[in-house]
Amino acid sequence: MMATIHDVARIAGVGIGTVSRVINNSSNVKPGTRARVLEAIDQLGYKPNPIARSMISKRTNSIGVIAPFFTRPFFMEVLQGVEMAIATYGKELVLYNVRTDEQRDHCFSDLPMHRKVDGVLILSLSPDDEVAQKFRHVGLPVVLVDAYSPLLTSLVVNNKEGASQAIRYLLQVGHRRIGFINGIVEGNFKFNQATDRLEGVKCALQEAGVAFDPELVVATEWNRVGGRDAAFHLLTREVRPSAIFVASDIQAVGVLEAARSLHIRVPEELAVVGFDGIEISELLGLSTVQQPMRQMGEEGIHKLMTLIDDPAHPPELIWLNTTFVERATTSG
Amino acid sequence: MMATIHDVARIAGVGIGTVSRVINNSSNVKPGTRARVLEAIDQLGYKPNPIARSMISKRTNSIGVIAPFFTRPFFMEVLQGVEMAIATYGKELVLYNVRTDEQRDHCFSDLPMHRKVDGVLILSLSPDDEVAQKFRHVGLPVVLVDAYSPLLTSLVVNNKEGASQAIRYLLQVGHRRIGFINGIVEGNFKFNQATDRLEGVKCALQEAGVAFDPELVVATEWNRVGGRDAAFHLLTREVRPSAIFVASDIQAVGVLEAARSLHIRVPEELAVVGFDGIEISELLGLSTVQQPMRQMGEEGIHKLMTLIDDPAHPPELIWLNTTFVERATTSG
DNA sequence: TTGTACGCGTTATCAA
């Protein structure tokens, strides 16, 4: 039905070996025969079967991306960088979205064996040592983005420092009662965005000699509703905070909604700072701690490609920095 | 290095045929031997190689999604439905993002031959008859979502009626000078969202006996900046419109920005209606024509799966309806 | 420079 290398060989009156050599433009083939083969290929509209090819070469020409809830704006931004980088390498992008722990475990255990991808980029998910070891063992290149493992090349954002930037700014402009709405800890791993951001908050407060008040900290879902609920909680206490730092922009949007419905003016009566720097933060004039999201995706892929070319390459730990962006929700 | 079916056969002391039968739980295998095989599989941590499998079965267990600029919110929403549906089928998702006509043509011409996917879902891109014919010819199942071809199963939104809904509403609440900011026509295909929405605008005006004024129509890029620029254009004319209907929410956001910087109050001095119903429209209180985006993705995949199971299934044309959503930018 | 034969890891067919 579909033309194979044999058909081409027959039409061109050569052996399949020669056709193969022409396809992979191996040097040792006489110009005359090459022309004949090329013509036969053209005539039949022949394309090498990539499945059969990867059967031999052990290369699939596609790379896998594992992300939790890739529909969240943060992942979208990273994914955009990933996609662009992958396209420049001419690879295909296989997307594994994981919503549950089961899906994650399934991905982590099966992917290494499958070899349906030449490499894997894992987003915001830190595999434990056992899983990481397995990836190494089977020789499947892996890069972690926004996640960390000592055994795997990791690109991490300095979450702690980012949170500190936000708190230092708020302290500097005079706030003393600062609320912190964190995201809930997803998964039971050591590297965790929520944990690190909380750490950064504590640190910055301590440096400034301001007491840390656990009553002002709430952890909620990483979404708008979570942010809104938490904000209601914080803003309806007897003594409410004069500023709230939120662990993600999307939650911060919920905070703004809560403030509006409570008739609390932003920034006059309440300063709000988010985290991430997704598009909506710019739209709403939300001050935020900007992550280099696009860059994370792109660099992650570049690292992965070098790893694919040189699997023996030792794991690296790459730190990326955040930038505080001052907008309308803080500057009165 | 990695265990194969031969290793399993050797350890279990059976032939590879038997192992294969156990894997695909074919009935005719004695419980005793099945147990031995299962044990060997477990011992070796053996997983069948999917590449070798699809070499024979001609099934890759993954489906391709072609989308232009999948990073736009509209595509994200559809993609979310797509992803969820694909997950329920246990398939893998291969994402082809196309930004240029070359990439599109490349996708359309290569994918059918590759057979690296069992089926393709094409988003917002209408292949011409020649390309469609090719898909049919090689027997690769295709479903079009938000796009149309007479030769392929297509899920389309009633763009014309949607635009009419918006205009009828604006007319009903008293507007007579209604501006229309359209998206530019991308690609030279017959089915086109921009064209249909313009048609709907004209129709609704005509029905109401209101003259259509070409001066009030501007076509721009499908993004915020495009919307903003177009709005500046419309709003700085001597007699400006009292309402603007915008072909996408993302452009409408730009319109709102323009109105704000021109100190034109919304909705008192200017009513704004978008199209799409992406999350941000809800956030900003933007009145809009809601598309059933998630549903489009899900239904598209379901249709594709039935097509994969029954390739002879004739192409269908499925219409989906929009819903007008009234929010703050129109209701004074 | 070119053709042949083998192997990649499966599934499917056919005898036994």
Place this chain on the structure above:
DNA sequence: TTGATAACGCGTACAA
């Protein structure tokens, strides 16, 4: 119920 063997379409030694 089972095992050997032939495909599947390609890359690649090896021989010519």
